[in-house]
Amino acid sequence: MGRRAKNKQAPPQPLEPKHASSSKASGKRKADAALDRGDEVNSRPTKKAKDAKPKAVKAAGTSSKKVVVKAKPESSAKVASEGDSSDGWEDVDDSPDLESETRALFRDEDDGEEGWTGFSGDLADFEGDDDDDELLRGPVEELDLGSDDDDEVPVLKSKSKKSKQAERPKKIIPDASSDSDSDASEEDDEERVTMANMEARSRALDAAAAAEAELDAEELQRAAEAGEDDDDDDLDMDVDGDADEVDAEPFHLPTAEEREAEEKAGVPDVLVVQRRMRECVKVLGKFKKRAEKGRARSEYISQLVADIASYYGYNDFLTEKLFQLFPVAEAIEFFEANEVPRPVTIRTNTLRTRRRDLAQTLVNRGVNLEPIGKWTNVGLQVFESSVPIGATPEYLAGHYMLQAASSFLPVIALAPQPNERVLDMASAPGGKTTHIAALMQNTGVVFANDANKARTKSLTANVHRLGCKNVVVCSYDGREFPKVMGGFDRVLLDAPCSGTGVISKDTSVKVNKSERDFTLLAHLQKQLILCAIDSVSPESKTGGYIVYSTCSVTVDENESVVDYALRKRPNVRLVDTGLEFGREGYTQYRGKTFHPSVKLTRRFYPHVHNMDGFYVAKFKVERRTKATAAKDASGDAVEAGVAVDGAQGISADDVGFDSEEDRPYIEEGKRKQMKAKGLRPRPRTKAPAVVETAA
Numbered sequence: 001m002g003r004r005a006k007n008k009q010a011p012p013q014p015l016e017p018k019h020a021s022s023s024k025a026s027g028k029r030k031a032d033a034a035l036d037r038g039d040e041v042n043s044r045p046t047k048k049a050k051d052a053k054p055k056a057v058k059a060a061g062t063s064s065k066k067v068v069v070k071a072k073p074e075s076s077a078k079v080a081s082e083g084d085s086s087d088g089w090e091d092v093d094d095s096p097d098l099e100s101e102t103r104a105l106f107r108d109e110d111d112g113e114e115g116w117t118g119f120s121g122d123l124a125d126f127e128g129d130d131d132d133d134e135l136l137r138g139p140v141e142e143l144d145l146g147s148d149d150d151d152e153v154p155v156l157k158s159k160s161k162k163s164k165q166a167e168r169p170k171k172i173i174p175d176a177s178s179d180s181d182s183d184a185s186e187e188d189d190e191e192r193v194t195m196a197n198m199e200a201r202s203r204a205l206d207a208a209a210a211a212e213a214e215l216d217a218e219e220l221q222r223a224a225e226a227g228e229d230d231d232d233d234d235l236d237m238d239v240d241g242d243a244d245e246v247d248a249e250p251f252h253l254p255t256a257e258e259r260e261a262e263e264k265a266g267v268p269d270v271l272v273v274q275r276r277m278r279e280c281v282k283v284l285g286k287f288k289k290r291a292e293k294g295r296a297r298s299e300y301i302s303q304l305v306a307d308i309a310s311y312y313g314y315n316d317f318l319t320e321k322l323f324q325l326f327p328v329a330e331a332i333e334f335f336e337a338n339e340v341p342r343p344v345t346i347r348t349n350t351l352r353t354r355r356r357d358l359a360q361t362l363v364n365r366g367v368n369l370e371p372i373g374k375w376t377n378v379g380l381q382v383f384e385s386s387v388p389i390g391a392t393p394e395y396l397a398g399h400y401m402l403q404a405a406s407s408f409l410p411v412i413a414l415a416p417q418p419n420e421r422v423l424d425m426a427s428a429p430g431g432k433t434t435h436i437a438a439l440m441q442n443t444g445v446v447f448a449n450d451a452n453k454a455r456t457k458s459l460t461a462n463v464h465r466l467g468c469k470n471v472v473v474c475s476y477d478g479r480e481f482p483k484v485m486g487g488f489d490r491v492l493l494d495a496p497c498s499g500t501g502v503i504s505k506d507t508s509v510k511v512n513k514s515e516r517d518f519t520l521l522a523h524l525q526k527q528l529i530l531c532a533i534d535s536v537s538p539e540s541k542t543g544g545y546i547v548y549s550t551c552s553v554t555v556d557e558n559e560s561v562v563d564y565a566l567r568k569r570p571n572v573r574l575v576d577t578g579l580e581f582g583r584e585g586y587t588q589y590r591g592k593t594f595h596p597s598v599k600l601t602r603r604f605y606p607h608v609h610n611m612d613g614f615y616v617a618k619f620k621v622e623r624r625t626k627a628t629a630a631k632d633a634s635g636d637a638v639e640a641g642v643a644v645d646g647a648q649g650i651s652a653d654d655v656g657f658d659s660e661e662d663r664p665y666i667e668e669g670k671r672k673q674m675k676a677k678g679l680r681p682r683p684r685t686k687a688p689a690v691v692e693t694a695a
């Protein structure tokens, strides 16, 4: 049969659907809605069929890394014949049923008017970093259809519909790219963040921020030297130095009474709020020069935070918490970025295929994609697709996982090795577990644990779909480790968290998180991280590492937890994550000082890296020496002599919690365990300590 399937694939329908209404038939999935909102990033120039000649698309060749889709099926065939043996494909593609099913899927989205346009991209794009991409291994496993409920399955559509991004108000903080003249320009396209240029942009942003900070410091110095007089020559320049709005009415910060009256009157005018935010940012940028006489900085901040909350729809508590993370202007960028969906990305499952083969096949199906960036050799960014990307035959056959780019990071940092024993402590639905299994080339063993039994169903389904044969699924509260099992070479703790890094995906976070949630979550995270550390064998010949990650950007859930672990476990130290980008973790934050090595941890932000907000820390676990044990004893930590490879004999007390502080949580945990066993726990005396988790 050879490569018949590859070359005789059902011709995908053209990229532009005839009837916008057809999209309705596909059901309004979450990702659809997100895309309908309009995605500045996703609306970047895409690799389209040459013949389709999209009007608003930048000319090809702006990026040397781009894969251009051309109407040249013969070159596609050439590519296929040059490819390596990929026996697994035939099992999938030769099936007439699957072929017709695929056609039906295409029809669902697109009423094609043009024939198939093939692929003649530069395969080097997919080759460069693929050295360790694995050949297909073994036959395609039995497919598990439809149990991937936790996998987000975006249905990318051609951009025939008017983007709602256009309806969104203009940026709160104007910058060079908000210049109306440049809106549709190529320069503007080039400004956009893609996964590929993100790393360089991030560095440039950091450098610009540092330069700006230096200038600010110089300016402050000059202002101090010149005295207060230069208040008089205020030209109402904006933050970027433009003299806009010079003719507009001078900005007046509402008084407490005016704010109250506005609140009583109901929802404030959106344009008023927009302008006020912009003005507050300007004033806070140069307070001495721009503030109204007699008004305090805190008044501007309070107004700005209130306006952000109402404009973006957050509760006051979370608005303030997130606002505090950034300099004022950057905070707005962060809130803005949360309104825009992140790029759709997939991870090639190297147990089943290679990235370039997968890319070729998906391009043949009408998917526009390109490699994510140099930092990953398995990721692909999907720009548009005329087929539901979560229902292609390749998806069903486990050739890829729909996975946010940020989710690759903790696994890259973990760097699991073949034949190791690895614990994924909070693993459902298995995006990272299956990545770990693939990096271990289906050798060794990965214990994929999740406390939520219901969620282990989708975990198991993914493990099967992706053909992972070295995975054991289990369901314990992570805090039961290492009692149930220990001595691992590596442990990944992708902790349950508030999800403040993934607000663009789950907007409910904006309103459903309270102070109590953060307290409880941080507590759970601290308990889990100690158990994760204690589950690692310091004797491991190849490893002895733990990676802690969250999809949250708050310090409580990240640096505070890591710092706590360092204090409680003197036998661990932070090491470089090995990640090429990301901002350094905070070593000081709002009066708290963390261990200087916390700098080695990495933060990722939607507005900087165009990926979900994420945090990654990597620890090396050392043997307990007398010195570290003594250090333990002098601190408030654990008893000396605890077996750290410790499958045996470790109790909650051993792992060093403050048992008084922890008592309500421990009791709550026990209540849950009893309930899970069908027993009725004693009634509570106090309010329950319920922890909500973000997947």
Ligand SMILES: C[S@@+](CC[C@H](N)C(=O)[O-])C[C@H]1O[C@@H](n2cnc3c(N)ncnc32)[C@H](O)[C@@H]1O
Residues within 6 Å of the ligand: 407, 425, 426, 427, 428, 429, 430, 431, 432, 433, 449, 450, 451, 452, 455, 476, 477, 478, 479, 494, 495, 496, 497, 693, 694, 695
């Ligand atoms: C961020 S999600 C994990 C996502 C997963 N690592 C992946 O990549 O697909 C956090 C997980 O922690 C689980 N979880 C919550 N509390 C837990 C606990 N005490 N022990 C173990 N798992 C827990 C939740 O059920 C949830 O599936």
